[in-house]
Amino acid sequence: MSSSACDVTRNLHGHVCVCGPILACWCKTFCDVRSTMVGIRDVAEAAGVSASTVSQVVTGKRPVAATTRARVEDAIARLDYRPHPGAAQLRGGRSGTIALVVPTLENPFYPLVAAGMQDILVPRDLLLTITDSSGPRRSDSAIRRLVSRRVDGIVAAPFGFSTETLAELRDAGVPFVTLGAAPVPGGDLVHTDDVEGAREVTAHLLSRGYRRIAFLGGDESATPTRQRLEGVRSALAAAGGDPAAAAVAFTDFTREGGRQGTRELLARDPAPDAIVAANDLMAIGAIDVAREQGLRVPDDLAVTGYDDIEAASLITPSLTTVENPAREIGRACARLLLERLDGAVENVTRTVALSHRLIIRESS
Amino acid sequence: MSSSACDVTRNLHGHVCVCGPILACWCKTFCDVRSTMVGIRDVAEAAGVSASTVSQVVTGKRPVAATTRARVEDAIARLDYRPHPGAAQLRGGRSGTIALVVPTLENPFYPLVAAGMQDILVPRDLLLTITDSSGPRRSDSAIRRLVSRRVDGIVAAPFGFSTETLAELRDAGVPFVTLGAAPVPGGDLVHTDDVEGAREVTAHLLSRGYRRIAFLGGDESATPTRQRLEGVRSALAAAGGDPAAAAVAFTDFTREGGRQGTRELLARDPAPDAIVAANDLMAIGAIDVAREQGLRVPDDLAVTGYDDIEAASLITPSLTTVENPAREIGRACARLLLERLDGAVENVTRTVALSHRLIIRESS
DNA sequence: CTGAAAGCGCTTACAG
DNA sequence: CTGAAAGCGCTTACAG
Incomplete structure (x- = not known):
């Protein structure tokens, strides 16, 4: 004016x-x-x-x-x-907004990732927008909405994304970082070594004498499901077992999903004596069902989780799990994205692996 | 072009x-x-x-x-x-972005509020930006950042906000809704009846025979702290006790805050036989300390929470608490805000009270 | 190191 | 019901 x-x-x-x-x-x-x-x-x-x-x-x-x-x-x-x-965006091309796309806000892991991103974004005066997207369709449409809004960058936990959506993102020239998935060319990746973490927790179960170890996975197509399963199998193979013989169920990454999958696994013959769940929420569902069916944890059935959300140490029996440093993951995602925004990086796909940690508690 | x-x-x-x-x-x-x-x-x-x-x-x-x-x-x-x-915002004056300001993302209550808001905002193609703001200074600066960004509306859990900041908001003409606080002229309010909820949980403790009931509050200035304390006192008064005699400690709304406050309360003479915590996280901290000091819950010490986050039913002993419908609260906030954006409301301060529910579990 | 000018892509009176 | 024109508040070549 x-x-x-x-x-x-x-x-x-x-x-x-x-x-x-x-x-x-x-x-x-x-x-x-x-x-x-x-x-x-x-x-x-x-x-x-x-x-x-x-x-x-x-x-x-x-x-x-x-x-x-x-x-x-x-x-x-x-x-x-x-x-x-608005004027700055129109002329300068930057919206000053970064997006985080997560499968759900009900798993406390993701809000912590958001908090970690804020640690980096707030000092740079960037706004963080958060979208929860469950199901493949909603994920795709969430991404599309964000591209339409011209966000400056996207951090996504791309469970159930179609390959086309990710490619679209790259072609639209929007910098992006994926979280805990397979590397996507053109975007960076932040993850922990899920194969190794699942291998360690399975080796721990074997060392405790459990032999019929089943894997309780989330969405079958999600990378964390696949990599954690791979880790379980690798531990079984190393112990001389037949990895292909391990019982496996796929549901989704929720407490209710854990309940359903556990019922299914317990109905098999022979029934498992240990369940490696793909995340803590599912493990909590497994413990629900164990209690429901009168099984003692860990005596009749061992249960392990993944992530180490706060609830893992609250439940009785407390949960053996693999710590996934959510807040650090968020920070790393934001840093990688900012480096791309600053133009410090071109035509490179970087991977940052943060360290996990096996935490042995009462459930195994 | x-x-x-x-x-x-x-x-x-x-x-x-x-x-x-x-x-x-x-x-x-x-x-x-x-x-x-x-x-x-x-x-x-x-x-x-x-x-x-x-x-x-x-x-x-x-x-x-x-x-x-x-x-x-x-x-x-x-x-x-x-x-x-950007062009639309420049010419039309709307950014298409709604902000949520919460004290922390570590309390799972707030991500659920965010999820509820998304239920309403996504179909309207509005973006949600989430800011965590701890401490009075950071809250004020968070609000100021959002006003600078010309967000279309703000939902805030204004713990520790200065009155000036809220007034600034109103004067800037940004529609806003406060969450669980005192009504602010010019903005709507969504809450549950905290006085009544705290009164009910205290009456429950009295009926169980507890007599030395202490209140464990968060930030002393936060409305939930004050209202829940008022509810406790009202129940004590109704039972013929002296409300002013009740032990009270103020720390902050975290698990660690709960630990500190509980240590303080237990050091008093006479020590309380029941603690009404201002939220579940603090109650979990109280149970931590009870365990640490060898007190049996609920025999030696009863503990109650507020909110009914998922962890409340996971901890042992499971937590007696007051259910606060986070997702519904988020939806109500978004609806009120949209009505203001649509111009359906002018010069009115509305209050929506959602119903709470006493949930009795093992800790009392 | 600084300024004058053009124009980003829309929305909104204004006129019909 | 529709169009031509102005202008929102910036950023960025361009020129000095």
Whole structure:
């Protein structure tokens, strides 16, 4: 806008009176009707520079003389100028928003990932938008919505995404990081070594004497399901067992999914004496069913989880699990994404593996 | 933009080749360098109408003849047109983004509120941005950031917000809904009746024979702390006790806060025989300390929580608590906000009270 | 190191 | 019911 900025008469809205000093006394009323936000031109005028220069100071995209910068910064503070994000996006191409797409907000693991991202994004003044997407269709449409909104980058736990959606993302030129999945060319990957974590927890069960170890997986197509199953099989093979003989059930990554899968596994003959669940929520469901069927955990049935959410240490018996550092994962995702946004990385697919940790508790 | 739209040569970016039909064969390479997004003018041209008309169809802000509308919608689909949100915001004044400000993402209660909001926002194609803000300063700066970003509305659990910040919000004309706090003029309020919930759980403890009932509160200034304390006192008074004599400790709404407060309360003389915690996380901390000090729950010490997060039913002993319907609360917040955005409400401060429910488990 | 000018892609009076 | 024109508030070549 272009009215003369009379900061004396600026009202609580952050608005500037357009009426000029003469009407200052009316300003409070007048501005509510005819006011307009402080714009870059108001700042330029107040600082005695051009709008371009104000823009340079705000964006930091080209050098500005120290004294000029000081005058501009002073004017910005005095007028309480806040750049209009829509205008900036339209001209500059950045929305200042990063998206996180997770399968569900009901698993406390994901909010912690979000909190970790915020640790990095807030200091950079980037907004975080979070979408929960269950089922393949909703995941695809969630991604599409975010691309339409021109978010600057996406972190996704791409369970059930179609390959096309991911490819679309890459082709749209939106930087992205996937979380705990298979590497996707063009985007970075943050994960923990799920194969190794599942191998360790299975080896632990074997060392405790359990022999009929079953695997309780989430969505069959999800990478964590597949890799954790691979880890179980690798431990069984190393112990001289037949990995193909292990009982396996696939449901979904929820407590209820865990219940269903466990009922199914316990109905097999021979019934398993240990269940390696693909996450803690499912393991909690397994313990529900064990209690329901009068099985003692860990005597009749051992149960292990994955992630180490807070509930894992609260349930009785407390849950043996593999710690997955959610907050660190969130931070790593945000850092990788920012490096892409800053243009520090091109044509590279990076992988960050964070360390997991076997936590032995009462359930095994 | 204004190049002639040749949708045959549109590439995967959703871009339109600017080179025209003659260079169609080069388009794939060419467009990556010189392409531009499909714009409203491309759609207008393809549909044989003006840009204004396309805008009316997209925004639905004025009637369009059925046949015209059909032609436009067809062109939009064919060209895969997606309005530029920055341009729309600049001209139209709406960002299409709603914000949720919560004290922490580590309490699973808040992600569930977010999920409830998504139930309402996603069908309306609104983006949800979530900010965790601990401590008064960070809360204020979080709100200020969101106002700068011109979000369309804010839902806030305003623990530790300064009154000025809330007033600033109202004065900035940003619709807002507060969650579980005191009513703020100009914004709506969604809550459950905390006084009554705390009164019920305290009456339950009294009926079980507990007499030295202490209250374990979060931030002293937070409305839930104050109202739940009021409920406890009201129950004590109704039973003929002296409400002022009840032991009270204020820490913060976390498991660790619960531990500290409980240690403090147990050190008093006489020690309490029951602790009413201001939320489940704090109650879990209280149970931690009881175990640590060799106290049996509920025999030596009863503990009750508030919210009924999933962990409440997992811990041993399972937690007596008051159910707070997080997802419903989120939905109600989003609905109220949308009604304000739609202009259906003016100069009214509405309050929605959702029903709570006493859940008696093993800890009392 | 700085400024004048063009224009990003929409929406909205205004006129018919 | 529809169109031509102006302009939202920025950023970015371009020129000095």
